[in-house]
Amino acid sequence: MSKKQIVIVGASHGGQEAAYEILDRYDDVDVTVYETSDFVSFMSCGMKLYLEGKTTGQDNVRNFTPEGLAERGGKVVNNTAVTALDPATKTVTVKNVKDGSTKEVSYDKLIISSGVNPASLPLPGADLKNIMLMRGYDCASEINAAAQNKDIKNVAVIGAGNGIAAAEVFAKAGKNVTLIDGGHKPLENYLNDTYTDLFAKELTDHGVNLAMNTKVTGFAGDGKVEKVETDHGEIATDCVIITVGIKPNTAWLKGTVDLYDNGYIKVDNYFRTNVKDVYAIGDAVFPFSIPANRRVPMPSAIAVRHEAQYVVEHLFEAKPERVFKGLVGAQLLEAFNLHAVTTGLSEKTAKHIGINAKETVLKSRLRPDYIPEKDNPVCYISVVYNEESHQLLGGSTLSSYDISGQANVLSLAIRNKLTLEDLAEADFFFSPTYDKQWSLVNQVVQKALGLKLTV
Numbered sequence: 469m470s471k472k473q474i475v476i477v478g479a480s481h482g483g484q485e486a487a488y489e490i491l492d493r494y495d496d497v498d499v500t501v502y503e504t505s506d507f508v509s510f511m512s513c514g515m516k517l518y519l520e521g522k523t524t525g526q527d528n529v530r531n532f533t534p535e536g537l538a539e540r541g542g543k544v545v546n547n548t549a550v551t552a553l554d555p556a557t558k559t560v561t562v563k564n565v566k567d568g569s570t571k572e573v574s575y576d577k578l579i580i581s582s583g584v585n586p587a588s589l590p591l592p593g594a595d596l597k598n599i600m601l602m603r604g605y606d607c608a609s610e611i612n613a614a615a616q617n618k619d620i621k622n623v624a625v626i627g628a629g630n631g632i633a634a635a636e637v638f639a640k641a642g643k644n645v646t647l648i649d650g651g652h653k654p655l656e657n658y659l660n661d662t663y664t665d666l667f668a669k670e671l672t673d674h675g676v677n678l679a680m681n682t683k684v685t686g687f688a689g690d691g692k693v694e695k696v697e698t699d700h701g702e703i704a705t706d707c708v709i710i711t712v713g714i715k716p717n718t719a720w721l722k723g724t725v726d727l728y729d730n731g732y733i734k735v736d737n738y739f740r741t742n743v744k745d746v747y748a749i750g751d752a753v754f755p756f757s758i759p760a761n762r763r764v765p766m767p768s769a770i771a772v773r774h775e776a777q778y779v780v781e782h783l784f785e786a787k788p789e790r791v792f793k794g795l796v797g798a799q800l801l802e803a804f805n806l807h808a809v810t811t812g813l814s815e816k817t818a819k820h821i822g823i824n825a826k827e828t829v830l831k832s833r834l835r836p837d838y839i840p841e842k843d844n845p846v847c848y849i850s851v852v853y854n855e856e857s858h859q860l861l862g863g864s865t866l867s868s869y870d871i872s873g874q875a876n877v878l879s880l881a882i883r884n885k886l887t888l889e890d891l892a893e894a895d896f897f898f899s900p901t902y903d904k905q906w907s908l909v910n911q912v913v914q915k916a917l918g919l920k921l922t923v
């Protein structure tokens with residue numbers, strides 16, 4: 469019997485996870501991953517560390533190598549875009565982006581993890597030199613060159629969400645950085661007011677100029693960018709980094725695979741598209757969110773890895789044995805010495821989708837009061853919960869110290885639909901080496917329940 473042909477589109481987190489899981493799980497398969505880029509599997513999650521000089525080198529910031537996949541029995545074909553899908557013949561058209569040649573490739577199962585591209589700003593002057601985006605290997609090279617370039621003195625970063633990473637990189641490189649956003653405060657779409665105020669202070673304390681409530685209207689310059697034009701006047705700059713959102717890489721699927729109006733791929737509870745034997749995972753789909761109880765965008769490396777693992781497990785079942793349970797969604801947001809981990813829904817998002825949500829924020833020190841302040845960092849922790857049922861919907865931590873473990877506890881609690889009362893009763897270890905008599909998680913739910921704190 470001939471081997472099943474598995475074709476995967478995109479060699480990033482989703483493509484790697486799917487390829488490796490298939491090769492580990494099944495024997496009678498040929499796995500080929502098509503990737504439009506030259507460099508295979510640059511890990512954008514590691515871009516900031518690379519730009520700060522904290523990695524072993526740009527070419528090592530990746531998920532996997534073609535050789536690594538070959539050792540497992542799979543193949544990745546780079547510089548090759550999948551440009552069309554023909555469900556009738558179960559083939560895809562693949563195009564060599566270097567020489568333009570095309571060929572048809574048959575599949576028994578097709579897994580699409582073509583992800584997203586950063587959104588650009590189609591404004592006057594957008595084609596000037598030194599206007600950059602921030603995703604993938606080539607952007608990392610371009611941004612790194614700009615950070616090292618002594619002639620670049622002023623940098624404008626547009627988008628105070630993920631843009632805070634770029635602002636930090638350029639400020640550390642000695643540039644005069646202006647962070648521009650139409651919103652009131654950095655990270656306001658992700659975090660509560662207490663945290664966004666702390667981030668605004670952290671950024672300005674480290675020399676980043678904040679231009680909030682500011683709408684960019686265009687760019688000006690002679691060949692290369694010299695000014696950002698805004699509704700509040702001009703900002704002189706030698707370089708612009710745009711981080712204003714993402715758009716799915718799905719134009720090639722139009723007319724074949726059902727898409728939402730914004731281009732995201734429609735999938736069912738098993739990540740099946742409307743086309744038989746064609747699956748879609750990753751940033752270009754909306755997975756089911758457990759706390760939201762509906763599909764929401766969840767662009768994260770770990771989301772796509774869970775999705776890939778699930779799809780592979782059920783790839784050859786006529787009807788998948790179980791539906792995908794869903795995800796919670798968590799991410800790190802950091803600038804200089806502040807590190808926030810947010811999980812599940814923010815209060816704003818929960819209210820937006822009609823949940824009667826409330827957030828309680830606790831400020832505490834990590835360890836008992838007899839520990840000197842220099843060894844006893846200030847910590848914030850919050851919980852977002854349904855006011856009637858007390859079901860935990862979200863939460864976050866913030867400190868200069870690593871308290872991401874507490875955020876992971878909240879993630880697990882959200883996944884298992886625990887209530888404030890459940891968490892108040894949960895017992896965790898105590899040692900003054902690491903925490904207080906009551907853990908931060910216990911303390912914040914005690915506060916949410918209106919209990920008097922004893923520590």
Ligand SMILES: Cc1cc2nc3c(=O)[nH]c(=O)nc-3n(C[C@H](O)[C@H](O)[C@H](O)COP(=O)(O)OP(=O)(O)OC[C@H]3O[C@@H](n4cnc5c(N)ncnc54)[C@H](O)[C@@H]3O)c2cc1C
Nearest residue numbers: 478480482504512513549550582583584750751767768769
């Ligand atoms: C700067 C930055 C930092 C991030 N940090 C984190 C983090 O710390 N933690 C975290 O969880 N997530 C992080 N993310 C998000 C994470 O990178 C994405 O969620 C994840 O990469 C999504 O994986 P994916 O497989 O869906 O798609 P993508 O990573 O978008 O990859 C899609 C791949 O498909 C290729 N492709 C697209 N179309 C075609 C086609 N037609 N034919 C062939 N190939 C194609 C693309 O070239 C690309 O390589 C970060 C993202 C960025 C930009």
